[in-house]
Amino acid sequence: MSNIIAELRDVRKNFQDSLIFSGIDLWIEEGETIGICGDSGSGKTTLMNVLGMLDRPSGGSVIWEGNDVTGERSSKLSKLRPKLFGYIFQRCNLIPELNVLENLLFPRRIVTGVEQSDVDFAKNLLKRVSMSGAESRNITTLSGGERQRVAVVRAMMNHPKIIIADEPTGSLDERSADAVMDMIVGLCGEYGSALLLITHNGRFAKKMNTSHKLHGGKLEKIHRWSRES
Ligand SMILES: Nc1ncnc2c1ncn2[C@@H]1O[C@H](COP(=O)(O)OP(=O)(O)OP(=O)(O)O)[C@@H](O)[C@H]1O
Numbered sequence: 001m002s003n004i005i006a007e008l009r010d011v012r013k014n015f016q017d018s019l020i021f022s023g024i025d026l027w028i029e030e031g032e033t034i035g036i037c038g039d040s041g042s043g044k045t046t047l048m049n050v051l052g053m054l055d056r057p058s059g060g061s062v063i064w065e066g067n068d069v070t071g072e073r074s075s076k077l078s079k080l081r082p083k084l085f086g087y088i089f090q091r092c093n094l095i096p097e098l099n100v101l102e103n104l105l106f107p108r109r110i111v112t113g114v115e116q117s118d119v120d121f122a123k124n125l126l127k128r129v130s131m132s133g134a135e136s137r138n139i140t141t142l143s144g145g146e147r148q149r150v151a152v153v154r155a156m157m158n159h160p161k162i163i164i165a166d167e168p169t170g171s172l173d174e175r176s177a178d179a180v181m182d183m184i185v186g187l188c189g190e191y192g193s194a195l196l197l198i199t200h201n202g203r204f205a206k207k208m209n210t211s212h213k214l215h216g217g218k219l220e221k222i223h224r225w226s227r228e229s
């Protein structure tokens, strides 16, 4: 049985007359880590949005857990998406009106409602990212690195099968970036989530099982981890 969670088959995307990419084949298997790099404007965020069906492809198919969801209704996609994907963005996109714990419980509120086990899980993960005791802090009082660590925890809250991280450390200094990256990779490994990492940082891309470059509208594999490399 295939353990592919999400897949793009011969996908094309254009915005009006402008072709962003075509002929894209990409699949993400359970627990694997994939890096995608490429110049600014090459279409990395668009690719991620198409995989999560936040944006529809202009051609080809998007497959989630073996089902073709390319023509699926938005309401159905909104129900399926949180179980499959957890998102981390360059700017953390936390809700400033809610404190840290409320931000973490928000994705649970949308999917199932909040239970005590969710509160325990959130507190446990906060400890794991060295943010113990920050539950009631106001988001606006956190540093950039601290916000990003909260965003990492938030992405894990629904136990998604894939974490999609779009330049998650792009706004951090090198030390905080390394720490946040280690936390993302560590938590994904521990909870069995696959990781799709979009990054300009070649060092981070090399840490992934495979990495690809989006260039001239095509996806090229640039690295596959092996014990020898
Ligand atoms: N909704 C849209 N309508 C029209 N053009 C768009 C839209 N979204 C993105 N584009 C264009 O598609 C191209 C790819 O954008 P995208 O955001 O995917 O690039 P990127 O590789 O993520 O870049 P960066 O590294 O700067 O984040 C850009 O030229 C952008 O202007």
Ligand SMILES: [Mg+2]
Pocket (backbone or CB within 6 Å): 044, 045, 046, 166
């Ligand atoms: Mg982008």
